[in-house]
Amino acid sequence: MKITIENTEAKFIIRLADTSVILGQRLAEMCSSGPFLEEDIALSNIGLDLFGRAEELYKIVAKLDGNKFTPDDYVFRRNEREYYNLKLVEQPNDDFAYVIVRQFMHDVYVKEVFTQLLNSSNTELAGLAEKVLKEIRYSHLHCKDWMNRLGLGTEESNRRMQSAVDHLMKYVEEIFNFDDLDKKYLTDCEKLKTVWNNEIETTLNESNLKRNLVAPLTMRDYRDGFHSEHMGHLLSIMQYLPRAYPDAKW
């Protein structure tokens, strides 16, 4: 089955859906591997939110494209190069600091994206945006707390946070290389960039962390389906069962 996306708006929305499901998968990997019970539950709950959000977004994509495919088709039957998520969210859970910094960077980004989508002419998308903004509040607060706590914690926790920030910052530049689709469906791309940079810098400052200059990665854009090496491994685990047993039901 070859999954195609024809509608222009669907092509834009699937980026958000893919970003949501891939980050959800990364958090699902943390289930039962959290540093302590409450945090384990927190990460799993945030992961659930992301899966739920992705499903609703894929439904809108499917509808715009004549309901040829289901959310499950989009998630389980596309290959790496057919996925359009931010490279940031596919980065592995190398360290708890990575999990937190990645989530925080993501949350600040989607918070502004969905704020802008409140004005979408697609009423379903605008309605969904309202719901997403309610749900994201808790995840955002949670990660901000951790940013402060670990940044201002011990020498070791600060060092690991700084290392996560430096590493993950390499995947940020592409987020703001807006294309025509971004410009068409977001109300203010430049504002998205400013809001993101401001909040990240404020939080880093108050957490005794720095935004070091990082060499931009010479990787091609996520909007064209390009990924880091981790994406294929992630999909192979996530898609194994439905690909091995295509008609499996439970």
Added chain:
Amino acid sequence: MVEEKTYNHLWEILSEVPDPEIPVINLVELGVIRKIEEQPDQDKIIVTITPTYMGCPAKKLFNDLIIEKLNSRGYMNVEIISQNHPVWTTDWLSEETKTKLLNEGISPPTIGDKIITCPHCKSTNTKMVSQFGSTPCQSLYKCNECLEPFNYFKCY
């Protein structure tokens, strides 16, 4: 008149469906069921629901429980429409429902998550332990007076 009677009757039937995770309240009280329509010519019931949280694991179960309940009362042709807008909010919980939650040991949502009452000793001297609790819609709190832990239903 007849229609009105059936209509109320259907709401009553669905009031018997408990929330799968917080069984002390039912789906009508939770505000999940937004609309019940009857199409007598097609002998069909259409129930419109608004999920509480997009990632709620009980979402699919809601549908099954509603269909099962209506089937058991002889309404075999049931369709469920899920709508996200208007967005579900804890404001839809009535004061009576909130009291039920409190009596069951779950502190009900308060605006802005400001004043959180301990369901055990009713003190408001409480402290959050974790933003995320046993279900996606609850946070974990601790009472500073009686020292007991409890769940708080997050405000959405």
